[in-house]
Amino acid sequence: MKTPPICALPAPAAVFLLLLPILSGNARSADEGLKAGDRAPDFSLPMATKDTLVPAGIRLSDALRSGAVVLAFYPADWSGGCTKEMCTLRDNIAELSQLGISVYGISGDYIFSHRAWAKELNLPFALLSDHDHAVARLYRSYNPSTGYNLRTVFVINRDAVVAYVDPAYVSGSGESLERLRAAVKALR
Numbered sequence: 001m002k003t004p005p006i007c008a009l010p011a012p013a014a015v016f017l018l019l020l021p022i023l024s025g026n027a028r029s030a031d032e033g034l035k036a037g038d039r040a041p042d043f044s045l046p047m048a049t050k051d052t053l054v055p056a057g058i059r060l061s062d063a064l065r066s067g068a069v070v071l072a073f074y075p076a077d078w079s080g081g082c083t084k085e086m087c088t089l090r091d092n093i094a095e096l097s098q099l100g101i102s103v104y105g106i107s108g109d110y111i112f113s114h115r116a117w118a119k120e121l122n123l124p125f126a127l128l129s130d131h132d133h134a135v136a137r138l139y140r141s142y143n144p145s146t147g148y149n150l151r152t153v154f155v156i157n158r159d160a161v162v163a164y165v166d167p168a169y170v171s172g173s174g175e176s177l178e179r180l181r182a183a184v185k186a187l188r
Helices: 011-023 060-066 080-091 093-098 111-121 134-138 174-186
Strands: 044-048 053-059 068-073 101-107 126-129 152-156 162-166
Touching (some): 044 111, 053 126, 060 101, 068 080, 068 174, 080 101, 080 111, 111 126, 162 174
Antiparallel strands (some): 044 053, 044 126, 152 162
């Protein structure tokens, strides 16, 4: 039996079919996201550190001139899981830096929130403001049903190629951190 086109269905049925992927939690399938070996989309976003605001932002391609980067997409400043995630990265930044990696956290929060939060947590890395989630969408790290970024970690090598993706990074998880460490070490 052939399924009729959505426009031929009664309005409630058409809406249900359009919402089904979101309601079932499958708003993003594994084959939609970036994979290791894909070219990383370039972008420029405003940023903040615990000491500075940089509204003009930073461009990924410029950051890669200094070495590989970790892009850690997270839902929101000041939340429990995100605090745990950023503190875990903070507590391991010395090791990551020794391996030639720069870390950038990315959420939809404004740079003013980023600066205050980075200062509160004493974060030694920059937080990027993707307020309209355009970059999160490029990286398939946005959840349209919640309006927040997904917790996704990418390692981008100096050649702007995705070297590692953890599409379901678990904040505070030793296993997620160990996989990230292994991916960073594999760049050497």
